[in-house]
Amino acid sequence: MITSQYVPIRLGVIADDFTGATDIAGFLVQNGVSTVQLSGIPDAPVTVDAQAIVISLKIRSCPAAQAVDTALQAHEWLRKAGCNRFYFKYCSTFDSTAAGNIGPVTDALLDACQQPLAIICPSLPVNGRTVYQGHLFVFDQLLSESGMRHHPVTPMTDSHLGRVMEAQARGQAGLVSYDVIRHGSAVIAERLQELTEQGKRYAVMDTLQEQHLLDIAAAVIDQPLVTGGSGLAIGLARLMATEDTAQNHAAEAEGRPAPGPSLILSGSCSEMTNRQVNHYLPLAAHRMIDIQRCLEDGPAYLLELQQWSSEQALQAYQQGQPAPLLYATATPDQVSATQQAYGAERASQAIEALFGQLAAGVYQQGVRNFIIAGGETSSSVTQALAVNAFHIGPQIAPGVPWVRATDRLLSMALKSGNFGSESFFSRAQEFLQ
Numbered sequence: 001m002i003t004s005q006y007v008p009i010r011l012g013v014i015a016d017d018f019t020g021a022t023d024i025a026g027f028l029v030q031n032g033v034s035t036v037q038l039s040g041i042p043d044a045p046v047t048v049d050a051q052a053i054v055i056s057l058k059i060r061s062c063p064a065a066q067a068v069d070t071a072l073q074a075h076e077w078l079r080k081a082g083c084n085r086f087y088f089k090y091c092s093t094f095d096s097t098a099a100g101n102i103g104p105v106t107d108a109l110l111d112a113c114q115q116p117l118a119i120i121c122p123s124l125p126v127n128g129r130t131v132y133q134g135h136l137f138v139f140d141q142l143l144s145e146s147g148m149r150h151h152p153v154t155p156m157t158d159s160h161l162g163r164v165m166e167a168q169a170r171g172q173a174g175l176v177s178y179d180v181i182r183h184g185s186a187v188i189a190e191r192l193q194e195l196t197e198q199g200k201r202y203a204v205m206d207t208l209q210e211q212h213l214l215d216i217a218a219a220v221i222d223q224p225l226v227t228g229g230s231g232l233a234i235g236l237a238r239l240m241a242t243e244d245t246a247q248n249h250a251a252e253a254e255g256r257p258a259p260g261p262s263l264i265l266s267g268s269c270s271e272m273t274n275r276q277v278n279h280y281l282p283l284a285a286h287r288m289i290d291i292q293r294c295l296e297d298g299p300a301y302l303l304e305l306q307q308w309s310s311e312q313a314l315q316a317y318q319q320g321q322p323a324p325l326l327y328a329t330a331t332p333d334q335v336s337a338t339q340q341a342y343g344a345e346r347a348s349q350a351i352e353a354l355f356g357q358l359a360a361g362v363y364q365q366g367v368r369n370f371i372i373a374g375g376e377t378s379s380s381v382t383q384a385l386a387v388n389a390f391h392i393g394p395q396i397a398p399g400v401p402w403v404r405a406t407d408r409l410l411s412m413a414l415k416s417g418n419f420g421s422e423s424f425f426s427r428a429q430e431f432l433q
């Protein structure tokens with residue numbers, strides 16, 4: 001079955017981190033689907049008047065059993081909220097540890113949806129992520145040769161998605177190759193049926209350009225569960241979109257940030273974030289986090305950074321200067337030296353906690369806009385600020401919209417490590433004028 005135009009679709013997205021959640025929410029809105037983004041699973045049922053609900057989780061690098069349990073709870077909550085299609089959103093660079101969590105979570109959601117096979121579709125061609133013969137590329141590099149091989153938490157050293165899935169999950173993977181994809185949705189649907197009959201559990205989707213995402217979406221629109229990066233949402237959204245563009249523009253306006261004291265927090269160590277930080281250093285007040293003090297001086301260091309950040313943010317706002325930058329961003333050599341000295345997990349958790357506590361403190365002192373680089377970093381900060389839900393605003397760069405808390409004056413730009421151009425931090429502030 002290729003299209004379900006007579007069945008109203010309500011899409012429930014389970015996103016494994018917060019930048020990923022805003023990424024997909026932004027594309028849904030941009031392509032005509034009204035969307036609300038929730039931080040975590042609400043304690044109680046909430047009435048949400050939108051075609052799509054995105055639940056942001058922080059389950060990318062936690063133990064697999066915890067990720068599965070949380071994803072299943074999110075699925076159940078979304079089902080009760082009236083969703084009839086489910087989308088497990090992971091990273092376009094397939095960020096995962098050796099133990100998961102993409103494989104175990106996909107297995108659990110397949111069981112919950114009573115579905116035999118899930119597509120694996122991380123591609124996002126607008127940001128250079130494509131899949132060919134089952135290998136994931138980041139622009140012109142194999143994933144395993146890209147900067148992702150040095151990721152501090154989820155280093156990716158194999159670009160063959162079928163192999164990565166089979167190592168983490170319970171079943172076997174098959175390929176829907178470019179040769180099939182290029183013939184469009186009907187042929188794609190036939191191939192998926194064939195893989196299901198062969199007993200495959202995951203279908204890796206070759207995808208080179210946006211048209212392929214539209215065709216894949218048309219082939220799977222009736223499947224209860226899909227998995228992917230945010231690119232597939234472009235295709236699904238175009239099939240789901242209402243024609244009321246005026247309403248969508250009004251919704252986007254609700255997500256626009258307001259001028260106010262602003263702060264940039266950068267915890268990503270990706271190649272692109274390193275370039276963005278270097279580009280911004282000559283433009284504004286900045287301070288690099290001293291990881292030894294972060295681990296050893298705890299509260300005293302936090303207080304010192306908090307004071308510096310809020311003073312600089314208020315001053316920059318009053319004087320019409322660019323927002324200050326606080327960063328832990330470092331090169332692969334610096335990261336590995338830190339990890340050897342203190343342990344990888346200890347260091348990353350301490351840095352994430354510092355950013356979260358700092359954000360909560362400076363919000364109390366009047367900072368109202370946060371530009372954050374890094375998925376884990378963004379999750380930590382959003383949780384510390386206790387934001388329950390976001391309106392989705394305009395896109396700063398593909399996959400990075402401004403989002404605005406629904407209950408108070410607080411806006412955030414949650415930038416995935418590798419997204420945005422070199423001048424991203426300045427570009428984000430153009431929306432604050």
Ligand SMILES: Nc1ncnc2c1ncn2[C@@H]1O[C@H](COP(=O)(O)OP(=O)(O)O)[C@@H](O)[C@H]1O
Pocket residue numbers: 151152153267268269270273291328329330334335338339347348349351352373374375376377378415416417418
């Ligand atoms: N200098 C550093 N040394 C070691 N780890 C770091 C350093 N700076 C940041 N980190 C950690 O690296 C991780 C980066 O992940 P994340 O925020 O998701 O960025 P990305 O979006 O690039 O994946 C975080 O856990 C962060 O705390």
Ligand SMILES: O=C(O)[C@@H](O)C(=O)COP(=O)(O)O
Pocket residue numbers: 017019020021023024090091092093095229230374375376399415416417418
């Ligand atoms: O799909 C993507 O690339 C992003 O939405 C995403 O998940 C990014 O994760 P981080 O690079 O960890 O921010």
